[in-house]
Amino acid sequence: MTLAQAKARHAELSEELRRHDHAYYVLAQPTISDQEYDLLYHELLDLEKQFPVLVTPDSPSQRVSGEPLKEFKPVRHLKPMTSLDNTYSQEELREFVARVQRLLPRETLEWVVEPKIDGVAMNLRYEKGRFTCGATRGDGTTGDDITPNLRTIRSLPPGLRDGFPALLEVRGEVYLTRGGFAKLNAERKAAGLETFANARNAAAGSLKQLDPKIVAQRPLDLVLYGVGEIQGAATGPQTQQEMLEWLKALGFKTPEWTRHCETAEQLVTAIDELDKLRPEFPYETDGAVIKLNSFAQRERVGFTSKAPRWAIAYKYAAEQAETLLKEITVQVGRTGALTPVAELEPVFLAGSTISRATLHNQDYIRQKDIRIGDTVTIEKAGEVIPAVVGVVLTKRTGNEKAFRFPQTCPECGSKVSRAPGSGEADEGVVWRCVNPDCPAQVSGRIGHWCSRGAMDIEGGGEVLVRQLVTARVVHDVADLYALTLEQVAGLERMGQKSAQNFLEGVEASKHRELWRLIYGLGILHVGAGVAKALARCFPDLDALFAASEEQLTDCEDVGEVIAGSIVQWHRDESNCKLIDKLRRASLNFTSDLYKPNAPAGTLTGKVFVLTGTLPHLKREEAAAKIETAGGKVSSSVSKQTDYVVAGEEAGSKLEKAHRLKVRVISEAELLKLLGE
Numbered sequence: 001m002t003l004a005q006a007k008a009r010h011a012e013l014s015e016e017l018r019r020h021d022h023a024y025y026v027l028a029q030p031t032i033s034d035q036e037y038d039l040l041y042h043e044l045l046d047l048e049k050q051f052p053v054l055v056t057p058d059s060p061s062q063r064v065s066g067e068p069l070k071e072f073k074p075v076r077h078l079k080p081m082t083s084l085d086n087t088y089s090q091e092e093l094r095e096f097v098a099r100v101q102r103l104l105p106r107e108t109l110e111w112v113v114e115p116k117i118d119g120v121a122m123n124l125r126y127e128k129g130r131f132t133c134g135a136t137r138g139d140g141t142t143g144d145d146i147t148p149n150l151r152t153i154r155s156l157p158p159g160l161r162d163g164f165p166a167l168l169e170v171r172g173e174v175y176l177t178r179g180g181f182a183k184l185n186a187e188r189k190a191a192g193l194e195t196f197a198n199a200r201n202a203a204a205g206s207l208k209q210l211d212p213k214i215v216a217q218r219p220l221d222l223v224l225y226g227v228g229e230i231q232g233a234a235t236g237p238q239t240q241q242e243m244l245e246w247l248k249a250l251g252f253k254t255p256e257w258t259r260h261c262e263t264a265e266q267l268v269t270a271i272d273e274l275d276k277l278r279p280e281f282p283y284e285t286d287g288a289v290i291k292l293n294s295f296a297q298r299e300r301v302g303f304t305s306k307a308p309r310w311a312i313a314y315k316y317a318a319e320q321a322e323t324l325l326k327e328i329t330v331q332v333g334r335t336g337a338l339t340p341v342a343e344l345e346p347v348f349l350a351g352s353t354i355s356r357a358t359l360h361n362q363d364y365i366r367q368k369d370i371r372i373g374d375t376v377t378i379e380k381a382g383e384v385i386p387a388v389v390g391v392v393l394t395k396r397t398g399n400e401k402a403f404r405f406p407q408t409c410p411e412c413g414s415k416v417s418r419a420p421g422s423g424e425a426d427e428g429v430v431w432r433c434v435n436p437d438c439p440a441q442v443s444g445r446i447g448h449w450c451s452r453g454a455m456d457i458e459g460g461g462e463v464l465v466r467q468l469v470t471a472r473v474v475h476d477v478a479d480l481y482a483l484t485l486e487q488v489a490g491l492e493r494m495g496q497k498s499a500q501n502f503l504e505g506v507e508a509s510k511h512r513e514l515w516r517l518i519y520g521l522g523i524l525h526v527g528a529g530v531a532k533a534l535a536r537c538f539p540d541l542d543a544l545f546a547a548s549e550e551q552l553t554d555c556e557d558v559g560e561v562i563a564g565s566i567v568q569w570h571r572d573e574s575n576c577k578l579i580d581k582l583r584r585a586s587l588n589f590t591s592d593l594y595k596p597n598a599p600a601g602t603l604t605g606k607v608f609v610l611t612g613t614l615p616h617l618k619r620e621e622a623a624a625k626i627e628t629a630g631g632k633v634s635s636s637v638s639k640q641t642d643y644v645v646a647g648e649e650a651g652s653k654l655e656k657a658h659r660l661k662v663r664v665i666s667e668a669e670l671l672k673l674l675g676e
């Protein structure tokens, strides 16, 4: 066989296998037997053995391929992935409908109701009809590139059917089927491994695996319900219904149940219907998503800073269960807060087995008169930690024991206090251990430093951190950078290889972006968002700590409370010493978000819309520049838009900009605004 013949046959086989995959995994209507499928598949493998050039990334043989990755690379979504506003009540849903109607007076509104799938949000990019990149939602702008893991999902089409645009971002949810989840947990239990708390965690945990071979063993699946960027489409879909049809025609799996409604009453009926049907779905759902059907109307109502104004998630009431409260333990967190925890007789609730639930604080236990030995009601709502919500008084026997809240820290024996002045939202209610050297607090601070959202140190999980603190080799986060291989490998149940990996993770963290370090310090009120704002305002850590409260409040998103907290943190001598120790360990103190020519504030508060092809910058590069300078990038033109940056072939957005008299600028003018 010549190469040309092999190529032709390979293309034929690939196409045929993909057709069968689609019939089996997307439509659930297999067209051939397993044996027939295997025959075709082996013919393809044989061809690839003879002609290795035929092994392309999207060949059906490459669903599971490649070496394990070392880490996931960040990837920017071409259009941001926003979240949804939530409601639990019909009344709020009616208000939502009325609000949208006020924004679109006298217009007829049509709605689409879809299941809210409790999985992991995904963005998939297709270029010229081929799947090129898949990423998690991340912070909405940038996610983790998990393309090889996604390729293992059989219902994910590696290539699209006819009618695809040059570039397409599609959005949906990856989930583990209920059956798949039960099977996976049973296998893990049998193997002596920790089980997953619920299907969503199992799906998220599976996608985080660096080795696609492991991912391929997990029964993951995918449903699509949205699009992001579309380029080069003759006519794109104009409504949600058209879009779902289009996605289906392109080869994607879409929600098996949707409803079209025109009034709030119809929406309520549809939501009730969905509630009855959802136990039959292959995936867990936690609500209904209500979306305005027309894309043109969506453009006109726009977005808030977090979510679209044209959609809302209606969440079903949390499920409850009854179980025995066997014991109450007290946990000490990174801020020293003492949290009572109910140790429960394990019970199955909303898709997972619960054996612990929060009791919030001492007052809560008193008010609800919760006693050890009580039968209690527990509740779980979505991602919220399970909580004890009440006592089943009819089941009291008289043998229950009242709980005595500890008078000292259960971890270090120090005094506890709930005097006001901590600055925390729960001050006066929550008891706190006053000893900053309390091992639980130290572990909590170091755990936070290592966490994914902060310095992202691989292997720096709770157990290892606790061991390091107990062994007294680490007292603060800076001590991590002086650890030796012997010290780490010498810990119980720690292999040479894992110790090595952890130390490599520690070393790599020296070069992390400054905002991660700022966030990792765990300064009260300084979350990741504020840390980024600070890194935009100051060239380095020293400049940040040299700033007065007033200078700090000049930064966007930094108010007096935050500024005060930062200054106070740095007044503490032990914190100053910590900073010096980190400096000596050569950690990066320089901000890459800081732009001297475009100091934060230049574009602060300014809203940009990008349209058409820019001469030099890719759209995501332009967006990154604008955001770095404090501006916002929106996908639709409205009266709130300050600038429309227009390139070649700018279409309806440019027209709209002219109509609304929004200022239109070129790429060169944008660069000028940025001081470049």
Ligand code: IVH
Pocket (backbone or CB within 6 Å): 082, 083, 084, 114, 115, 116, 117, 118, 119, 120, 121, 122, 172, 173, 225, 226, 289, 308, 311, 313
């Ligand atoms: S639409 C701009 N539709 O829920 C609209 N989201 O709480 C963005 N989700 O991040 C989302 N099912 O991960 C949409 N049918 C559905 C959904 C859905 C589940 C998830 C999605 C989103 C989260 C928001």
